[in-house]
Amino acid sequence: MKINETTVNNIPIIDIRTDKFKTFTIRISFRNTLDEKTTTIRNILSRMMIKRTKNLRTETELVQFLAKYYGAHLTEGTTKRGDSHIVNFTLEFANERFIHEDLNIFNDLCEFLNDILTTPFEYTDEWQSFLDQEKRLHKNKLSLLLDSSMQRAYINMLNIMFKDEPNRHMSFGKIDEIDSITLEDIMKEHKKMMEEDEMVVLVVGQTTDNNIKSLEKIYSRDNYVKLPFNGFNGQVSNVINYQTDVEKIEQAKTILGFRIDKKQADMMSARIFNRMFGGGAASFLFMNLREKLSLAYQIHSELDIKNGVLFAIAGVDFNRVKETEIHVMKELEKFRNGDFTEEFLQESKNQFLSARLDAMDKPKGVIATLYGHFLAGIDFDYVDEQLSLVTKESVMNVAKHTHLDTVYTLTGGESNGSHTL
Structure with a gap:
């Protein structure tokens, strides 16, 4: 595997050249500061962009176009990472080298991606019904998501623990903001995204210099945009917040939110600590609370490494x-x-090492790993070096600087309201 970083049309290109895959995967990532005013809009915008274009005016036309290129597959997704909101467009398609037909698939699909990215500049009133459709679909998606009591508990937890911090916002936005979104909002956010977001194109496969030349057709920017990549600066507190809410549910959901003092703890050691604490089937939380004590129907821990936050999440009986x-x-x-x-x-x-290597066996895993390295300004060897430095003492140090901040419970029993200790 050979990794080349270049700049084309003021856009950074990460060319991951490998013989491991017989397909190509291109991912275009847009990143900007997480902002509650725009996350919902960016989600609906990204869905609109992959369903219809100025040249393929219906979803059926677009699907038929992709099918012509041996089932090329286009997806979008949003996520938050550190203090950033990221919109990804991913296109997976066949390498014409393995097809006995005279097609220039790579070049044609780069032109198609340009169509995807530029169409919202030309939205007019006739696109209103399409927007209305996507608003309904996004509302349905969020409604289904919120049907999960664990998901509701998690969102409530974020709102309590990060009450005055942007980290409380979810990457998919808010359901109560959907109705008010206008076509003008969509176009304004698209223009801002294309001009002000940090934009990166990653491609993995048996690429050639001609392929990289074709990437020029995806988009051209007037200026190179590089944004800082930071986490939120949450403060460790000696005060523990407790909140209990009551709903008609069959099982209590309790979440313990911890803040890790990033100035005192090594973050690679924090990754390993999380894996040992509750991040796997052999972890202490799973083996001791679920298997030995039968306290929890489900329990695990999650680590937000960039923001120095850890959650222990459990489904338990109301009285436990x-x-x-x-x-x-x-x-x-x-x-x-x-x-x-x-x-x-x-x-x-x-x-941890095996999971990293397994990720590198899949095109999307390769892209996700190397995009993370791009954001952090590190390389693959650096991660291995940091992993080798993790010791028992460094894991103990992480635990000593992991402080309980908030305990949130969604239960079917009686509410104790909120209080602090």
């Missing part, structure tokens, strides 16, 4: 919420005291 919280803190205390083996540490490091 406090007991679960106590035992989660007991498991954390074990790590602070070094009550884990060197063998488990090494096993967790090996699992």
